[in-house]
Amino acid sequence: xxxxxxxxxxxxxxxxxxxxxxxxxxxxxxxxxxxxxxxxxxxxx
Numbered sequence: 729x730x731x732x733x734x735x736x737x738x739x740x741x742x743x744x745x746x747x748x749x750x751x752x753x754x755x756x757x758x759x760x761x762x763x764x765x766x767x768x769x770x771x772x773x
Contacts, residue, residue: 730738752773760769 753770756766756770756773760766763769
């Protein structure tokens with residue numbers, strides 16, 4: 729388990745990563761729509 733002093737940093741880091749993941753998904757969807765290889769294109773965005 730990590731010490732409590734790292735909790736705020738870790739929460740911010742994970743939240744930022746998740747938000748980037750969602751923004752990339754929305755941007756990919758708005759650019760190309762849903763296609764057969766959408767997941768692959770999203771992961772490479």
